[in-house]
Amino acid sequence: MISLQKLVAEVKNLQPIPAVAGQLLAVADHPDSSMADIAKVIQYDPVITAGVLRTCNSAYFGMKHPVESIKDAVNLLGIDQVIELALIKSGSQALGGSQKGYGLDAGEMWKYSVSSAILAKQVAARLSLKGRNTIFTAALIKDMGKVVLEKYVAQASGRIADLVENQHFSFQEAEKKALGIDHAELGAMIAKMWKFSPRMVNIIRHHHLSDETKSADKQIAAVYLADCLCMMLGGGVGSDGLAYRFKDQVMKQLGFSAVDMSLIIADFGTNMQEVEALLQMT
């Protein structure tokens, strides 16, 4: 078991996701916010602004004239795209490293996170859910807990592998059994310490739906489903593999069929260059 005190100390040493992400979310998913409000929040952070502009000017977007301000970017790409770029830029430092305990080299978990966020966006659109930016961001940062937990997972790798391979535990259940905490709980703790909204903390905590009653919350269910899709697609999946639980009843609750699932996978496969373009954003 790891002591909570020790974990708190480690979280304090992490490079946090910049405060602008939380502020941006608060504005972006608020129905009364204007584009100007949103642009103002982004402009306040020079690093994020520079990252967004660089990506806007990359070959992927094929702009005729250079985009020189957040206002330009909003006019040319639309507010949703600019919000996404800013959120991605905010998460790239905190999540871009290697997590050897999960068998992931530098950038692999980040690839998974970005893919997951794009899938979550597709799920949210297909199900006409509210709070799309919150869903997108939750999918992007939900594995934050792995950044801290990875070294403990490495130390307990034999025990965890035994629980998963021989005793029918999911990887998350095995983390909890071997370490006393799993990456979803730890991720929620980190999000709380970084002052993300209670909503965001809640989605991160339940993103594997170990508590099935939480599937009534459609935002949680959407992030969960996007995570399942992302595992199946394989990019950036670590040594925990696909050893998480699939819940048929969540699909039923959401009204999400196997055909819906295939269509989202096909869409994702057609737009892989979007992920590649977003991954250049470091």
Next chain:
Amino acid sequence: MKQIVGVADMKVSNNPGESIITYSLGSCIGLVIYDPAVKVGGMLHYMLPDSSIDKQKAALRPYMFADSGIPRLFKTAYQLGAAKQRMNVYVAGGAEILDQQGFFNIGKRNYMALKKMFFKNKVMITRQDVGGNVNRTVRIEIATGDIYVKTSGSGEVKI
């Protein structure tokens, strides 16, 4: 030289200096074929069993689906002199999430689609490493036909 097969992609080669690799097969399938007599090898990385869900995408990205991708892989290898009766066939991937059942089990459906086509066309699988909950990377060396598989978190193993 390493030829990389992306997601919904295919490569065929007869260049002995090359190896072909595809990364991170989750529920997707990596199908590898090799004719040792002419040293022609190919690899397909498909995502879904059946192109009928979206004909437009199938026309645009035929390697995304088993039914549109597999025939193209074999035909492209035939063009380089490979022959069906000499072909070694290796299948990897098709992993599943725990408790994933029925139509939602895309990994198993991907594998069944391939089996069905092979049965109809009398193609035998030489070796396979499919199912389970692991993520696989597959590589073939064209000079020798040697195939290597790596699962996330462990080393590459020759099979």
